[in-house]
Amino acid sequence: MNYNRLLPFAALLVVYLVGAFGVDIMDIDAAQYASIGREMADNNEFLEVQFREKDYYLDKPPLLFWVTAMILKIFGATNFAYRLVPILSTLLGIYAIYRFTKIYYSEQTAYIAALVMGSCQAFFLMNHDVRCDTLLTNCVTVAIWQLAEYLKHRKWSHFIGAFVFVGLGMLAKGPISVIVVGAGFFVDFALKRQWKNIFDPRWLIGIFIVGIVLVPYCIGLQRQYGSHGLYFFFWEQSFGRITGENEWNNSPGLFFQSHNFLWSFLPWVLAFIPGLVDFIREIIRNKFRLDASQEAISLGGFVLPFMALSTAQYQLPHYTFVVFPLGAVITARYLSKLIEHPSIGAFRWVKIGLIVTTCVMGLAILILSTWAFPLENIFLIIVFGLLAVLIVQLYNKKRPAFSQLVFAPLLTAIAANLVMNGHFYPSLLRYQTGSVVGQEVAKIHKAELPNFVIYDLAPEGEYNIFHSALDYYTSRITPVIRTASALKTETSKQPKLVYTDEQGYTSIKASGSVFEVVNQYQNFHVTGLTLPFLNPAMRSTETRPRYLIRIKS
Incomplete structure (x- = not known):
């Protein structure tokens, strides 16, 4: 094994841990979830979620509260304790997207997909401002990997693993877990004309497995809220935001999520967009047909849920983070294609796009650390300066194509978020x-x-x-x-x-x-x-x- 290939992931983990230890937990959502978990650790009421000694909190399922409570019993109420399990889940999610991508693409593409997933801005944010989406996203990613493995090898261990993680995703944030997994594989089956897979009776066994995973929470819902609790969890909390049954409404507009994607998928967003267009164009050229060795799971699992979530009457930027690992696959397959054919014109334009995002992120960090909250930590200044010099060198056209299109933007994300987690957020949280x-x-x-x-x-x-x-x-x-x-x-x-x-x-x-x-x-x-x-x-x-x-x- 080439351990040098693990160094970028070790760097990502360091940045995650700097945020985990050094950034206080943010109000409103993250602090509320942490507080609910702490209360659960004290009262040992794991089936019935309480907030400030009241049967008050129906809005989110309890997986984050459960893992928080168990960890707090060991480590106490610290910054790191609340974030430990979510960060571990992210490491598992990164590994899962690597293994999933490797089923259909080259080793290089799988490696790039894992790097893109772990270094997009949303993932740095999700691992210190921990909400239910961190566990949801990683559970969904593992479920997709396991189901793809099952379809390839037909092993029951993969089948069971897939539906256990679908259930855990539902325990993290509701039916959106099923929607993302289902959308991805439905589109894939349809484009391959695998109608038998769509109507395979074994999916009923999968539903049964999901049901077993959900039993403890359903018991708690029935005890606390009766049938309304079950209806809220399975329908109103997620689908009700689209149908209008859910009373929450912030009138976000149809392009709210698209606008947020521009910053939350940095520094890869200007590689993702042409990658998405290329993927769709390829499917159209093939007359909406794929052979068994290809996949459209990433395309269907990204596009359909993203569109559905964009029509909800109440939206926040992190609602679409669940599909970002599939966006990483779309980005990776395109970058890998460019790396293998650096002479094509698209290579130059994508590189220019990545340089633009690097400059934008660098300028933003410079403004935040010199004007908004002046940076005085000499160690951070030196590390950031060295990384900036290295990034410029990696963009040199004499460097390998992989360095120009992958390592340079990756180091940009690492450098920017090292300053954000080590300086900006701690300074901000003083207020x-x-x-x-x-x-x-x-x-x-x-x-x-x-x-x-x-x-x-x-x-x-x-x-x-x-x-x-x-x-x-x-x-x-x-x-x-x-x-x-x-x-x-x-x-x-x-x-x-x-x-x-x-x-x-x-x-x-x-x-x-x-x-x-x-x-x-x-x-x-x-x-x-x-x-x-x-x-x-x-x-x-x-x-x-x-x-x-x-x-x-």
Whole structure:
């Protein structure tokens, strides 16, 4: 085995781990999921998902909560603990896309597909801002690999593995797991005219296997929510966003996901687009027929779910990340073709496209690390500088075609995200005061932790102050007090350490309580970046004050 081929993956893992250890968990979603997992670890209620001691959280299936709870029992509530299993799942997913691609293409194409998958911007993001999509994406990728292996070798171990991972994908985020796998293989069977595969009765056994995997969650849903819970999971939560049954609606527009793909598949997006066109053109030239040695699983599994998700009435950028591994296969088959024939004109244009994305990413990192949050870490500066020099050298036309089209953009992604995970996100998360205060209280004011509360004057069900990061880092459910009279009653019994916003601070001052400001912070909702916030001169206009107050009486 050539261990040098593993070095790029080791570099990717290093960047993942820098984010895993050094970046605090972001509000709202990731911190909420981490907090639910921590609560599950405490109450051992694995079948019935609870959020802040209430049967409240129906929106997502429990796989992420389950694995989080089990890991937290071992390592405690840390940044790394929450991200450990998702990162391990990503390593498995990268291996799975390599093995899947190798079934139909060359070793080189499989290697490129694995590199593209692990280094696209979405995967760097998914492995520190961990939501349900990380486990979903990797479970779906393993399921596709195993099913392709089954169709080639007809081994029951592959069949069972495929449907177990389809079920785990459903436990990660619902029926989208079935949709992606089903769309990919349906298109492949249709183009090969393999009608017997479409109507193979053995798929009923697969459905039974998926059902077994889902049994524990279905029991929990029935206990908590009755038949509505089952209906929500199997239909409303996913398909209801397309049919309009689901009440969530942010009017995203038909091209919302297409626009987000332009940044989330960097640095490979300008190689993917011609690769997709080339794939479709090839199928048209073959009169919509494929022979048994070819595949359209990647094409069908990418295009059909992407189109379906683009019509949903409620969308977020990460909703389409589940198909990105198949996008990596489409990209890899095209890049491999260009590498084998570097004299064709498309080689030059794709290289120019990759250089453009490299320059865009480099310029963005330069702006973020010199203007928005100046980088002072000498080690990071030196490493980034050396990588930048190497990237320029790799784009030299005298270098092998593989270096120009694969290693150069790969190192661009590694260099950019090393700075993002090692500097930008930690700097940004200083303005997420929930995690900052949670860690401060847990470490510095640990003796007062039993008397630590949130004072939020927003009505029940509304949040001026997000509390999930506080709950996670303090390893407790932080009580929320919502009225001045309730706070006065509580502080008359014993002193309180209070986390509040400007409205709460004004209320405490007006109450006549004896208090001291332990610390003051500037808060910003970090997942909604704005240009004024990034501008140091205007940042104060975007942030809002938060306070840690000790009320004595």
